[in-house]
Amino acid sequence: MKVVLSGNEAVARGFYEAGGRFASAYPGTPSTEVLEAIAKFDEIIAQWAPNEKVAVEVAAGASLGGARALAVMKHVGLNVAADPLFSLSYMGVNGGFVIMTADDPGMHSSQNEQDNRWYAKAAKLPLLEPSDSQEARDFTIQAFEISESFDTPVLLRTTTRVSHSKSVVLTGERIDVPLKPYRKELTKNVLLPSTGRLRHPVVENRLKKLRAFSTVSGLNWVDWGDRKIGIITNGIAYQYAREVMPGASYLKLGMTYPLPEKLIKEFAEGVETLYVIEELDPFIEEQVRMLGIKVTGKEKVPGIGELNPDIVSAALLDRMLAEDDFQKSELKLPERSPVLCAGCSHRGVFWALKKLRVTVMGDIGCYTLGALPPLNAMDSCLNMGASVGMAEGMVKVNPEKFQKKLVGIIGDSTFIHSGITSLIDMVYNRGITTVIILDNRITAMTGHQENPASGITLQHEQTKPLDLTKLSEAIGIRRVRKIDPYNLKETTAVIREEMQSPEPSVIIADAPCVLYEKLKLGPVYYVDQEKCVACDLCYKIGCPALVPGPNGRKPVIDPLSCIGCDQCAQVCNLDAILPEDLTFDNLARRGRSG
């Protein structure tokens, strides 16, 4: 059947057709939809893991147990999972095992644009790179065959444009792959110095065989066109090159590690000028150069950011992007960056932190938007879970400046992902810092995936919710306080108090994601244009429902966006922001005089 699928949906489809039985992932753009699509197949056990390392380990267990297994993550997630990845290369597989990494050139939704192909080389694993949805399906199926034939985990790498582009896919039927029998094998599955030494030569030998296979695999092929220009290319870059130079000769690489050396040499000999067109790092180019082949690559093709047909065209046709390519109007346009949603509970916490002039070690999630104007209430954002450890370290070296004036702030999902161990470190090493957990019980930024704190599984089944209060107490935090982040007075007071405390503390800001729950917290609010003096105070909470109205800077409230959270009303000194329905008890709940 022919269907239009995204690259991510096509990987899911391929996994299903390949007889896959177990899949695990931690959500991360641009990889998230793979597991969501897999969850629709009843034949597959699919589950969210608390982080990527766990996803790989649970899937490794499924593979050892005999099933075809898949672990999925975004590029930085593979850093978290790198520990099992490298050792799994030595252990090999029982049921086929594929690890998918979705890289994000252009950093549409990431903090860096690392090129994860290096992991294949470093961990000595075969690497497949689809260039559209059809290949995403086909390569996933083939990856399992390679995994089982060569006794190796396989890396499947997509990029944002492959994962999130849709194209036509010819699908097939699911094949039945029975569980492989389990055998206890000490020298293979128990990695100790003595057994690891036995495994390393096996890995090197496997790599040799894979290199020979790369030429005959069918994943890498030559399409002879004009012999003046030969282009070696992979992934989405192939599509761009083919678009702008349809008549050239192509060596299209689907398996980019180990490379098909014989095929590359033959191709290079058959063309006059040889190009490597690849996104991000010169991963293929360096290896081609190692073969002693002269090639044009990164001196023409940018290694920073996403490629596109215009950039590839400029590189191949040896011209700068002409001025007339950009007919930008002289109008300076306002940016439309993402913002915390109208009525988001995180807003109140950041407003309080800003008011208290606190140094804030931030983390990764929707709440990272608290770093942007007008809240500007974040000093750092490094990686998943870093806020807790960084807060501890910063206070340790300069307590005079930072103790009582610094917090770490982290979402529930990120805390579970990798903040817990840092909190243990803080207690163990007698650190004194306040950690605020923004607990909306969902992984919101990536599109509302369930997590252990939700108490709901990927398939929306009830499970035991992780109790963050008890967990913090068990770690040794004696001061754990829950706050209603919509109550700005209470939020400010509790943060101030806890920062003063002579021991580490945890504040749990307890409120669901309003976007996920589609919540209306109260009646729509309005700005009394008579009372308003355009002091701009309310704008400083940065709610998108507050917009300039007909009276200059005096705001009006967009009734379609407002969910009645009352935060802007609490900020207004003149009581000029009021609910349309005055009988609603929001005012009492927020502890205002009304």
Next chain:
Amino acid sequence: MAITNVIFTGVGGQGVLLASDVLAEIALRHGLDVKKSEVHGMSQRGGSVISQVRFGEKIYAPLVSLNQADFIVAFEKLEAVRYLDYLKPNGVMIANDYEIIPATVEFGDVEYPKEILPVFMKKTNRIILENITKLAEGLGNPKVLNVIMLGILSNYLEIPEPVWRGAIKTRVPDKFLELNLKAFQAGREIRETAPGIVPQP
């Protein structure tokens, strides 16, 4: 058949991605190769959204090059201007005459552009600029904005009307089908604004 390039743009939550999904489905049903590209994630939080659809006999790149879009279908005015560079000289601009003020305007120095039609006219005379949101509300639900936009676009493409209606049927729950087909028809009745004449609100 030559390749057709369509850019859909708007603000997160307006239904831009669904409209582009429906067009991709229509192209497939019409027996064409089709590719579509967009970026998920941050856009959900009220950010600028762009989705690109390309169809024809054989499609390689999922991205439209500068000056190559045959159509820009803009659900919001500012977003129409933002991607104007992609429009082919004298390509068709289908823009919802509707403003969603971005948060940056409240505390930045950059203003929301006031006169948009003259900006469009630097690039093309083939313009539809009407308040489609108002039309959608008039039909009973602002959410049908995306189907009206598809209705307008359908006038320009040589794909039979039943294919469009069929694809809409598969994407819309039964209870909203009649409303959506009405919205599609309303879109089909909209014609280009005469060049140089500002449409009446």
